[in-house]
Amino acid sequence: MTGTNVDLTTRLAGLRLDNPIVTASGCFASGREMQRFVDVGRIGAVVVKSLTAAPREGLPTPRMVETPSGMLNAIGLQNPGVDAWLANDLPWLVERGATVVVSVAGDSVDDFAHVARRLRGVEGVAAIEVNLSCPNVEHRGLVFALDPQASAELVRAVARASDVPVIAKLTADASDVVAIARAVVDAGADGLTLINTVLGMAIDPVSGVAELANTYGGLSGPAIRPIAVRVVHQVHQALPDVPIIGCGGVRTVEDVVQFLRAGARAVAVGTGGFVDPFATETLREGLAAWMAEHGHTAVSDLVGTATVRDAG
């Protein structure tokens, strides 16, 4: 294999990952489903589907509609609840040597903090990712991540409740993502995941009915990649020391490199893994080969190397 002399390790919010390819929350379920395709122990980190305090059955169907180079989803955080997950899923991941990042979600600051407390002291939880793209039911139903103060308050509560690094996952739907990023970092976030899905909608032209049962849903896939790369670049320029997991539309090795150069230290694959179930492997091996071919010896040498054209 080419690329064996390449150092793929990356450091992220106190973690050391074997390679920078991680899974995007909600796109790899609990990991177990994918054992037929990939060795979860060899993935940079498995970011699991967002967990809430109580189990959730999620939204009615249709939950998905395809769009040009993308898809909309409105799943509604279907998950077994943190307790069932701790009992049934975490041990399986730990046994296989996976680096586990737990995404936490909820409707209120207390919800999130509850999940974070349940994860305290649990062996095998490497970090917490705070899914800030949930509507804050106590605050006009507005999504946490659209408001710097609500975001900061939430991250502060999770960071207090937690004994592992806390990574805040933001959305590009905010007018000023850099301001939100600053606010959550000041509130104790050790890293950022950029970006979650972008709010969208599709309508069946013939019937006029919204395609998703939930009316609105999150846009993912290659369509949003330019938005995600922009956000990673903006935030990395403003906060160069804050570790970033880049996420949004990753399909190819070149996409991974774009995110690394924009400033991400790890890159999450979501929708891309639906199309290629071997994506985490294909990309890990492909990245090593690409780096060898282009004379790069370490992932860390690529991070944040994007340059801007001379505006001559």
Added chain:
Amino acid sequence: MTGTNVDLTTRLAGLRLDNPIVTASGCFASGREMQRFVDVGRIGAVVVKSLTAAPREGLPTPRMVETPSGMLNAIGLQNPGVDAWLANDLPWLVERGATVVVSVAGDSVDDFAHVARRLRGVEGVAAIEVNLSCPNVEHRGLVFALDPQASAELVRAVARASDVPVIAKLTADASDVVAIARAVVDAGADGLTLINTVLGMAIDPVSGVAELANTYGGLSGPAIRPIAVRVVHQVHQALPDVPIIGCGGVRTVEDVVQFLRAGARAVAVGTGGFVDPFATETLREGLAAWMAEHGHTAVSDLVGTATVRDAG
């Protein structure tokens, strides 16, 4: 031809358009370039490239990069300036019977107001579209449309300076587009164009250089259609009486119908016209045929008819 019994007319901010297909600003130049393909007099309205007070040469190249189902552009408002346009381009459009909407742009409220004043009393200017996606140089370089107050102030100044309907063009990059929409309507906007491009970036993986000379650019094309449909729907739900021009990723007749059902009274074609130079005609005729086939007799019967699924 099928669809001849269909009423395509639409009313928009005091204007009566023969049909709801209009051009997106910056995607049809001054109109003259397209006479080889389409009869500008038969287009619902020609929204011309944004005009500034003084001529502008725009940004250096590369100004464009293709992305999945979309493209990024950073043109930098290259335009001949309002005076040259009035002298050379408007008469040509008027002669051919075009309904002309003039997009105005600038760096400051005064810039915009200056252009609007120059258009006062000019025969053949049917309406003004205010391109709020310009950075407000007097206000931290923040794009006008990200801030409700700056947006309102700008629209108020243009509305005061103008004697024709004023349409405000907003961006989906704002956390709360509905709030911006409300602010500009309160400030005197007679209609809204939703949406402008979404901020994005692409990086050449091999060299690490930003693909656009301007680093960031606007994402357009089918990739952003779900975002645009969502914004039109959200704003139409909140402000059902405000006329909307839907814009973003229109390629097919079904796309046009999605926007109408979401609440748009007219639909602008931008990037789609690059691929099919006959797009304004293809869509106008295709819409009539589609409506006839599906038993709709008037465009106005489709506007805002999107329904939401029973969340049973």
Added chain:
Amino acid sequence: MSDVMGRVEEDGPLRVVAEVVARRPSGPYVTLVLAAPELAARCRPGQFLEVAVDVPGTLLRRPLSIARAEVGEAGSLGTVSLVVGPEGEGSAWLGRVRTGQQLDVVGPLGRAFPIPQRPATCLLVGGGYGAAPLHYLTEVLVPLGHRVDLIVGAATEDTLLHSIEAKRLAHSLRTTTDDGSAGLHGRVTDAMPAVLARGDVDVVYACGPNAMLAAVSTVATRAGIPVRVALEERMACGLGVCFTCVIPVRDRDDEVRMRRSCIDGPVMDGARVQWRALGLAGAVEAAERVDLAAAGTDAP
């Protein structure tokens, strides 16, 4: 020829780039035969493949039922067949695929129809392209010593899917069309009472549009017979990781839970699926009115 791109488990799904070695249009359907020996050896009736389609702007694979799998013997290559019906752009593209072209597929995915442990009488009910997996199931069941009664329905004669092999193997074959252009004038459920009246049916298997599955499940359940149906729900991944394809199912503990039809299905217990919650109350109610004693109308 086929090119296997990755696998982990000995018996798990594969990603294969396989050549289309035959293409047979019939009515609105096109049957595609892929040369894919490794894949063929793993397939069972009821499972599906996720097929990449080469349509500009299209991202996701399309789930398609496995319509047949022939394990190559003595020099002949193993093949897997798909039957594509007309739907949107993706199926239109698949319908235009030519012999010699390559298809990128992932599979086999999902749970197959459970095969009875002891000799059983099986009623198989297929609608539209859903008949294909039941033809395949027939070819699996009969050699194992099971009795197969087959009901195949469609809207019109044109859209009836035929299989010489299944016709030869099945103990009986009934066809129905909605417009009466061939076979019994009516729905597949109208042909069920005559078979059920014999009193020997041990299990019902069905594949077809969800409304048909709701009706078949209702009729079978009223007759007190277990029923297994292969469901269709929109799928983003087909792998069990995205939770888009869920179906409300009453579990053994009597709780209704959202089950992933790609990994907990597509074959599910028709008696447990919450058809009304799927918006199929109409189909259920119509099936509740089917006269189970109407055996007299039977003419196989």
Added chain:
Amino acid sequence: MSDVMGRVEEDGPLRVVAEVVARRPSGPYVTLVLAAPELAARCRPGQFLEVAVDVPGTLLRRPLSIARAEVGEAGSLGTVSLVVGPEGEGSAWLGRVRTGQQLDVVGPLGRAFPIPQRPATCLLVGGGYGAAPLHYLTEVLVPLGHRVDLIVGAATEDTLLHSIEAKRLAHSLRTTTDDGSAGLHGRVTDAMPAVLARGDVDVVYACGPNAMLAAVSTVATRAGIPVRVALEERMACGLGVCFTCVIPVRDRDDEVRMRRSCIDGPVMDGARVQWRALGLAGAVEAAERVDLAAAGTDAP
């Protein structure tokens, strides 16, 4: 056959879905011949077509120079040829297009090379696939009574584009390769002095990579000869409406303005293009060092 989808002007560009009637690979290039009589009748050398490519996720058409247009005579169909070089996914797809396939094209677009009004001596300089439009130009110029001296350059022998027809018609033909594997070892500009030294050249035409055009323009301008070059800049529309394809050009009023290469070009006055602003200062400076008196090395 071709299917014309729309036109307004008698002589303007068309949108045509045209069949590929021949496909000829040569080195890294593939020549595609389209059956498109209405289109062929309107094409002139220097113009281009915007070609739709069927690559998933791809939105925009690809601009390609017209490499030849044959107006059908007495029963033969009119054809238009394109030469595709290897670049990214779009050109790779075009390189794989088969005879019998249809291509969706818009054109002819842009300004052609201006044809001299009176008999003139023309020096044509082509690099890479850029030689094709100059072969086409030769076929137009010679029958009109002009003298054509042709210089064709490439990186290596493999990438040299040949044309039997142009070779037959041209009064002289020189080839250059960067590595000396064929013809003169050097750049096209190294072959120019020998021709220019004759003192009879009225106009220089060039097509090829922008760096080559910068160099050719510099040499021609130093020799006091007008030069027309066909430029390449990224294009979103090719129609003149998006302003992505601009090139800084010094106008007659001495102001530098950003001109759209798709509509004000692609053929532009090489003496007015601001090559340094395009980042091609290196090419200009190298061309300033070319020895215009080096006629002695000539061996056509």
